[in-house]
Every structure is written in structure tokens, then in C-alpha cells.
Amino acid sequence: MKSEEKKMNVSCDFDNRIIYLYDEINSESCGYICENILKMVSEDDLKEKSEKNSQRKTIHIMINSRGGTVPDAFAIINIIRTSKTPICTYAVGSCSSCAVLILIAGHYRCAYPYSKMMIHQASGRTDLIELKKLKEYAKNIENDQIVVNNFIISRTKISSNLLKKIYNNVTDYYISPTEALELGCIDGIMKTIDELTDNK
Numbered sequence: 560m561k562s563e564e565k566k567m568n569v570s571c572d573f574d575n576r577i578i579y580l581y582d583e584i585n586s587e588s589c590g591y592i593c594e595n596i597l598k599m600v601s602e603d604d605l606k607e608k609s610e611k612n613s614q615r616k617t618i619h620i621m622i623n624s625r626g627g628t629v630p631d632a633f634a635i636i637n638i639i640r641t642s643k644t645p646i647c648t649y650a651v652g653s654c655s656s657c658a659v660l661i662l663i664a665g666h667y668r669c670a671y672p673y674s675k676m677m678i679h680q681a682s683g684r685t686d687l688i689e690l691k692k693l694k695e696y697a698k699n700i701e702n703d704q705i706v707v708n709n710f711i712i713s714r715t716k717i718s719s720n721l722l723k724k725i726y727n728n729v730t731d732y733y734i735s736p737t738e739a740l741e742l743g744c745i746d747g748i749m750k751t752i753d754e755l756t757d758n759k
Contacts, residue, residue: 571595577619584627584635584657593638594621600644615644620665622649626656629681629703636664636710649749650674650736658743660707663714668745672735676744678711679731681702716743 568582569591576599584586603615620639626632639646639661650667655677662668662670662676670676681704711717725732739745 567591572740573599575619577614577621579620579621579623580658580661580702581623581651583659584624584631586628586631588627589631590632592635596638596646598640600642603644617645617647617663619643620646620648620661621651622654622658622662623652624655625653628709629657631673632660634703635661639664642666650676650739651743653677655731663711664754667747670739670745670750671672671745671749672736674736676734676736676739677731678725678734680726681707690713714743716741 567588568579569588570579570593570673573581573595578592578595580588580592585691599616599618603613609614628679639648645666647667647669649661649668650662650670652671652674654662654670654674656679657677659676681700708719712719712721719720734744734746736744738747740748
């Protein structure tokens with residue numbers, strides 16, 4: 560099996576087109592994931608031009624991550640949403656914060672039975688002492704939150720009112736696979752590993 564691995568807990572199985580995101584979402588993991596998705600999409604582009612009736616092979620992203628930074632998450636999301644090649648995303652274990660955004664970005668979204676998802680309001684550093692910097696940083700977080708909220712609303716059945724209730728009532732809102740299905744965060748719950756196919 561042809562596979563490439565990094566020191567971080569993110570890897571790619573090229574033969575089966577599976578990317579494993581089992582780490583923090585940061586510039587390093589983001590760069591690695593985007594690079595490998597683009598390689599696979601480029602491969603499909605070339606085949607489409609040279610082979611008649613060529614079909615694109617689905618890319619699978621397995622997610623077990625507690626989240627990371629909003630800009631890095633949206634860099635991955637931009638690649639997923641603009642990909643001609645279908646990309647399926649899977650909540651394997653913990654899928655929290657920015658990781659949920661990547662999950663709901665998939666063209667087809669699944670969760671394993673004992674996985675869990677979590678959404679919360681954007682947060683940031685607290686070591687900024689200068690008032691001017693603090694205000695600028697708070698404004699940036701506020702803008703990130705607007706982008707995140709709009710994306711969640713556009714990709715799920717979660718309304719803006721429900722989001723407000725969630726943010727007002729709890730710090731971290733955990734979602735089971737069953738509830739995620741009801742809320743439109745995922746399209747299905749995995750029953751067997753055999754469901755990881757190119758038929759989605």
C-alpha cells in the first residue's frame with residue numbers, strides 16, 4: 560500500500576484515497592491536507608482529459624480532531640467545496656470546533672456510531688495587554704464567528720435562532736451522531752467499514 564506520513568498525526572493513503580486528520584488543525588496539517596487533495600483532483604483532471612468516460616474517484620477524509628484555527632479550517636473547506644472530485648468526510652472519534660466545519664463541508668458527510676461532535680463560539684488568546692490590540696483582536700474573532708455561523712447555517716438545518724440558543728446556554732455543545740443526522744450536520748451514520756466506498 561502506497562502511503563505517505565508526516566510527524567504530525569495526519570497521513571494520506573493515496574491508493575485508497577483516504578486522508579486521516581487525527582491532529583490539530585493548523586498551518587502544517589492544513590498545508591498537508593490541501594496539497595494532497597489537490598494532487599488527487601489534478602490526477603482526476605488529467606484522466607478526464609485523456610480517457611473517455613473517465614470517472615473521478617471519491618476522496619475520503621477521516622476526522623478525529625479537537626479543532627484548531629478558523630483560517631486554516633476554511634483553507635481546507637475552500638479546497639473541499641471547489642473540488643470537482645467528490646469528497647466524503649467522516650467523524651471517526653472527536654470532531655470538535657473547527658473540525659466540525661470541515662466535516663459539514665463534505666459533499667457527503669458521515670459519522671461513526673460512537674463519534675461525537677462539538678460546536679462552540681470562537682475563542683482566542685488572552686495575553687494581549689494593549690487595549691488597542693485587544694479591541695482589534697476581539698473584532699477579528701467577532702468577524703470569524705459571523706463567517707462560522709453563516710457556514711453552519713448554510714450547510715445544516717441549524718437555524719440562526721438555534722445557534723444563538725446554543726451559544727447562550729452552554730460553552731460547548733456536544734452532538735451525538737443521531738442528533739447530527741437530525742440537524743443535517745451529516746448525511747448518514749456508518750454501520751460497517753464496507754460503506755467506505757466510491758458509490759457515495
